[in-house]
Amino acid sequence: MQEKGKIKLGISIGDLNGIGCEVVLKTFEDSRMLDFCTPIVFASNKTISQQKNHLKIPINYNGVPDAYKALDGKFNVVNVWKETPKLQFGEATPEGGKFAIKSLQKAVEALKQGKIDVLVTAPINKNNIQSEEFNFPGHTDYLAKELNGQSLMFMVTDDLKVGLLTDHVAVKDVSAAITTKLINDKIEVIENSLKMDFGITKPKIALLGINPHSGDNGVIGKEDDKILKPVIKELANKGHLVYGPYAADSFFGSDGYKKFDAILAAYHDQGLIPFKTLSFGKGVNYTAGLSKVRTSPDHGTAYEIAGKGKADHSSFKEAVFSAIHIFRNREEYLELTENPLKKQKITRK
Structure with a gap:
């Protein structure tokens, strides 16, 4: 028994x-x-x-x-x-x-x-x-x-949790894959997981930009302005603590990640390179959702x-x-x- x-x-x-x-x-x-x-x-x-x-x-x-x-x-x-x-x-x-x-x-x-x-x-x-x-x-x-x-690739340690909007997708296909629906779906999964699986009552989430410098107001790509920012604003109006989009190159180096319960990266390497650099050997790949x-x-x-x-x-x-x-x-x-x-x-x- x-x-x-x-x-x-x-x-x-x-x-x-x-x-x-x-x-x-x-x-x-x-x-x-x-x-x-x-x-x-x-x-x-x-x-x-x-x-x-x-x-x-x-x-x-x-x-x-x-x-x-x-x-x-x-x-x-x-x-x-x-x-x-x-x-x-x-x-x-x-x-x-x-x-x-x-x-x-x-x-x-x-x-x-x-x-x-x-x-x-x-x-x-x-x-x-x-x-x-x-x-x-x-x-x-x-x-x-x-x-x-509705799964989410969620890389986790006690102090750092990084989810992926797109995971095993070729870089050339990332922008086309990111839609308003996808962002809402992944945010819902990550919020539910933080509450149910990690005991965080009111999770605070950071969303990283798709383009360098989050597009620099459209100079380096318009996806951040056209897709990410409207979704973030809509989620905020509904009471969700979702912020961004943040420029990925400085976000981790400046310890910005420590202010959030989780980070949602736009694509695989944008999230996994900093995650594994900061926590290799201690990190866990968790399938949330x-x-x-x-x-x-x-x-x-x-x-x-x-x-x-x-x-x-x-x-x-x-x-x-x-x-x-x-x-x-x-x-x-x-x-x-x-x-x-x-x-x-x-x-x-």
Whole structure:
């Protein structure tokens, strides 16, 4: 029997030729992690054995045929496949993509069925994972489809939270992709997430400009004046604490971000370069806006160090703790919103 309240934390193993297995095994090599959750890895006994032996990580595991069979106090492995994939560390192989898909599909299936409470995904390669079964730019888009949500790529630490208006979109297509509806949708997701997932009652959000210097009043592009500013004004009139657009080049260097609960960047690198510069190794990629909680580390497959035992598991460990904390915050938020009398009692304290 699962101990009441112990979170069942599912893990998709990612690309077997990257550092995914290594950061997972290193995280749960510390048995104290089992006090916080019941880890359930979707892979196979043979694969985990292969990896732990190669990496010389002394961890015991409990093989189970289904997530329901996972034991509390154990590092559980759901046997998703019977084959023994050939390990080619540092290489993006079709086989690596094939088993990354299998792990992710089974983990998401278990998440939808309530067999696990949260999902933490190890890094995939966005190229070799493409197939008829998986035709998405990444985890975020796939999970949005599977969980029927309006997703937001949300990079988070305790002190810095950066959401993306557009994520895996080519730079040449960014301006055309940003519409009034998209901005309103993403602001709604980010506000709801800050309230429900992070306990921020009245979130204050900064919106970064699309063009250099936010367009310099139309001299360097008109999108900021025509699209961003009217939306921000309309949101402000409705009582939302949304400000901007701010010139992205000076926003982070001047510590402007510290005045806000979250920042919404116009495109991928505009948000992720400063985020990873300020918090690399401690950051977490969180998919906000879904009915279920999914986190991942803030790094990729790191083929250049795969199989060498050099991977830093700090970000994956943070992703585990973030998933647990967000799940608990959601439980409390939903309980309070469903029971306003309890909320009043707590407020009076």
